[in-house]
Amino acid sequence: MKENHLNVELSVTELQKEDMMSRYWSELVKSLDPYVPGEQPRDKKYIKLNTNENPYSPSPKAIDAINKAANEDLRLYPDFSCEELRITIAEYYNLEKEQIFAGNGSDELLAFCFQAFFNPGNPILFPDITYTFYPVYSQIYKIDYRLIPLDDEFKIKVEGFFSENGGIIFPNPNAPTGTCLQLESIIEILNHNKQNVVIVDEAYIDFGGESAVKLINEYPNLLVMQTLSKSRSLAGMRGGFALGHKDLIEALSRIKNSFNSYTVDRLAIAGAVAAIKDESYFQATRMKVINTRERVSSELCNLGFMVSKSKANFLFVRHPLFSGKDIFLELRRKGILVRHFNLPRIEEYLRISIGTDADMNKLLEVIKEIVMG
Amino acid sequence: MKENHLNVELSVTELQKEDMMSRYWSELVKSLDPYVPGEQPRDKKYIKLNTNENPYSPSPKAIDAINKAANEDLRLYPDFSCEELRITIAEYYNLEKEQIFAGNGSDELLAFCFQAFFNPGNPILFPDITYTFYPVYSQIYKIDYRLIPLDDEFKIKVEGFFSENGGIIFPNPNAPTGTCLQLESIIEILNHNKQNVVIVDEAYIDFGGESAVKLINEYPNLLVMQTLSKSRSLAGMRGGFALGHKDLIEALSRIKNSFNSYTVDRLAIAGAVAAIKDESYFQATRMKVINTRERVSSELCNLGFMVSKSKANFLFVRHPLFSGKDIFLELRRKGILVRHFNLPRIEEYLRISIGTDADMNKLLEVIKEIVMG
Numbered sequence: 001m002k003e004n005h006l007n008v009e010l011s012v013t014e015l016q017k018e019d020m021m022s023r024y025w026s027e028l029v030k031s032l033d034p035y036v037p038g039e040q041p042r043d044k045k046y047i048k049l050n051t052n053e054n055p056y057s058p059s060p061k062a063i064d065a066i067n068k069a070a071n072e073d074l075r076l077y078p079d080f081s082c083e084e085l086r087i088t089i090a091e092y093y094n095l096e097k098e099q100i101f102a103g104n105g106s107d108e109l110l111a112f113c114f115q116a117f118f119n120p121g122n123p124i125l126f127p128d129i130t131y132t133f134y135p136v137y138s139q140i141y142k143i144d145y146r147l148i149p150l151d152d153e154f155k156i157k158v159e160g161f162f163s164e165n166g167g168i169i170f171p172n173p174n175a176p177t178g179t180c181l182q183l184e185s186i187i188e189i190l191n192h193n194k195q196n197v198v199i200v201d202e203a204y205i206d207f208g209g210e211s212a213v214k215l216i217n218e219y220p221n222l223l224v225m226q227t228l229s230k231s232r233s234l235a236g237m238r239g240g241f242a243l244g245h246k247d248l249i250e251a252l253s254r255i256k257n258s259f260n261s262y263t264v265d266r267l268a269i270a271g272a273v274a275a276i277k278d279e280s281y282f283q284a285t286r287m288k289v290i291n292t293r294e295r296v297s298s299e300l301c302n303l304g305f306m307v308s309k310s311k312a313n314f315l316f317v318r319h320p321l322f323s324g325k326d327i328f329l330e331l332r333r334k335g336i337l338v339r340h341f342n343l344p345r346i347e348e349y350l351r352i353s354i355g356t357d358a359d360m361n362k363l364l365e366v367i368k369e370i371v372m373g
Numbered sequence: 374m375k376e377n378h379l380n381v382e383l384s385v386t387e388l389q390k391e392d393m394m395s396r397y398w399s400e401l402v403k404s405l406d407p408y409v410p411g412e413q414p415r416d417k418k419y420i421k422l423n424t425n426e427n428p429y430s431p432s433p434k435a436i437d438a439i440n441k442a443a444n445e446d447l448r449l450y451p452d453f454s455c456e457e458l459r460i461t462i463a464e465y466y467n468l469e470k471e472q473i474f475a476g477n478g479s480d481e482l483l484a485f486c487f488q489a490f491f492n493p494g495n496p497i498l499f500p501d502i503t504y505t506f507y508p509v510y511s512q513i514y515k516i517d518y519r520l521i522p523l524d525d526e527f528k529i530k531v532e533g534f535f536s537e538n539g540g541i542i543f544p545n546p547n548a549p550t551g552t553c554l555q556l557e558s559i560i561e562i563l564n565h566n567k568q569n570v571v572i573v574d575e576a577y578i579d580f581g582g583e584s585a586v587k588l589i590n591e592y593p594n595l596l597v598m599q600t601l602s603k604s605r606s607l608a609g610m611r612g613g614f615a616l617g618h619k620d621l622i623e624a625l626s627r628i629k630n631s632f633n634s635y636t637v638d639r640l641a642i643a644g645a646v647a648a649i650k651d652e653s654y655f656q657a658t659r660m661k662v663i664n665t666r667e668r669v670s671s672e673l674c675n676l677g678f679m680v681s682k683s684k685a686n687f688l689f690v691r692h693p694l695f696s697g698k699d700i701f702l703e704l705r706r707k708g709i710l711v712r713h714f715n716l717p718r719i720e721e722y723l724r725i726s727i728g729t730d731a732d733m734n735k736l737l738e739v740i741k742e743i744v745m746g
Contacts, residue, residue: 075609
């Protein structure tokens with residue numbers, strides 16, 4: 001998952017938009033402002049700290065499983081119910097397979113959720129600073145929303161989610177801030193919203209947060225979203241899963257089976273199963289990311305940065321004397337990509353994905369040059 | 374692509390449907406009758422002639438390419454624009470890469486098309502006997518439609534598509550009939566519909582039909598859909614592509630980027646590129662399927678079957694003395710799966726995918742027992 005890059009350079013004036021519109025486009029297409037994924041430049045080799053990819057390889061067992069599955073059976077359709085993968089996830093979390101849904105990355109699952117649980121005319125709630133794909137889903141599926149402001153420390157204020165609404169969605173840890181809600185806060189939100197579905201988007205949960213998965217058997221309105229793209233290093237294979245009451249899972253299946261029966265391919269299923277089963281590799285790599293994050297966090301503090309308390313695989317930082325945009329551009333010039341958002345309240349911030357220790361040392365070196373002169 | 378299996382056993386009464394409906398479902402989910410993919414039984418080994426899979430392995434070069442790409446780079450997101458694949462397809466068809474869109478199977482592309490080119494309140498047209506996913510897309514995206522009846526020989530009547538409409542979609546060859554329109558007929562339809570998008574769904578075109586791709590530079594309202602699942606034996610990897618004017622392709626990109634930026638994973642891209650480049654393997658396997666089809670077609674005629682002229686990798690047949698359902702069940706009992714549709718006009722027919730010669734000899738043997746007693 002990546003946030004929209006609303007750079008001035010990328011924005012399109014209303015006039016140009018009119019020009020671009022083909023007479024064959026539907027009214028829906030004309031109305032859209034699509035999500036723009038993080039840049040993936042090909043012109044030269046960058047240290048890529050801009051899209052929250054894991055710096056470590058997927059589990060070697062996952063790669064083995066993929067190679068084993070890359071055989072003549074690829075002529076056959078995958079299992080559209082992803083049964084083996086769902087059983088593996090269910091065992092991992094001590095749930096039933098009917099409580100698990102598998103899809104093509106958590107973005108696909110989020111899109112299904114907007115169709116499955118929210119209704120036009122009944123506004124949903126999400127934070128004002130959050131994953132920038134949420135407003136895009138709202139637009140394509142015609143779901144109204146109200147933004148709930150984060151507090152001055154960029155934390156989610158739970159009371160904001162107690163008012164009447166048509167559903168709730170937020171990432172935990174939040175993106176791009178990295179701040180994390182305690183489980184008690186999530187329980188508070190759930191208790192105030194028994195009539196509506198509450199979606200906790202846990203793309204980054206494995207880097208230090210406490211998962212809401214353990215609340216699923218108690219709250220039939222809770223849906224938890226996870227992904228294999230971050231903590232399991234499988235962004236290139238596309239795999240995400242949702243966990244919740246079987247009726248919520250059934251709703252997601254109905255949407256999927258009205259769209260594309262087979263969104264997860266044979267090799268993605270094989271790789272995902274092996275990755276989830278390789279617990280020791282998972283623990284080792286996620287701890288490496290966490291340790292690097294904590295070290296870089298204090299070094300950036302020492303360099304005068306304000307650093308949000310992150311439980312994700314990225315840091316959200318600003319310097320009181322240097323503009324976010326200037327640091328972003330200077331890092332880019334020196335071959336390091338980070339993410340800068342031209343958005344209200346956060347235009348002075350940078351989101352820096354956690355890379356290897358070597359990557360981060362290079363980053364710190366260049367940043368030192370910038371801020372120490 | 375597979376057709377909906379509207380078996381009596383699978384149908385759900387309205388009452389049961391009410392019971393199943395969760396209080397957390399959106400109005401949209403409640404309104405859906407999802408597509409039901411062809412059965413994939415696990416209880417025993419069948420000769421599987423029910424889902425139009427290719428009986429031959431994908432190109433060994435595709436499998437090699439997948440194995441090479443299954444490395445630590447899987448930690449990185451795929452190229453969301455699928456540039457390498459689009460360039461490969463563009464070169465193959467002598468088009469520009471801006472005229473190509475790549476997606477997760479042609480089902481995903483068809484879903485994008487319903488959102489990108491059709492508008493609620495302006496009915497689109499498709500044949501009364503056709504791919505049963507079309508009415509499902511119409512339902513989820515709230516697009517009205519009018520069915521244009523096939524003639525008594527199950528051929529598409531082009532005049533049916535001359536009336537005012539909000540868009541047109543049909544498979545060529547058609548499914549599940551296998552009958553194919555000549556290019557002149559498609560040109561006639563295009564000339565009568567310059568205000569609307571005409572989608573020619575060519576999932577089965579490589580088995581003997583003439584592709585409409587060569588008309589793309591002349592007709593900005595023509596979109597051609599193809600897939601790697603059938604003639605390139607890659608159903609398990611999910612890959613489909615659309616070819617048309619760059620403005621149509623741009624509309625599909627806007628829908629995709631408002632839904633899920635990365636629907637085609639790294640290995641699917643690698644496998645697809647290699648499969649398209651392996652022209653000699655493609656020619657050899659598709660000719661084997663065509664030759665087997667022609668042989669089985671005449672043998673079934675000799676056994677008293679009426680066999681539609683098929684240009685696809687399946688045959689659509691009926692016997693004047695034996696019911697479609699009875700033959701379907703008897704074949705199933707003997708370990709051979711074919712497809713039977715409990716739908717008006719075609720309930721006496723069977724759709725039989727073309728397998729290997731050995732598979733088909735076994736089929737003919739069992740059918741002979743049934744009809745000769």
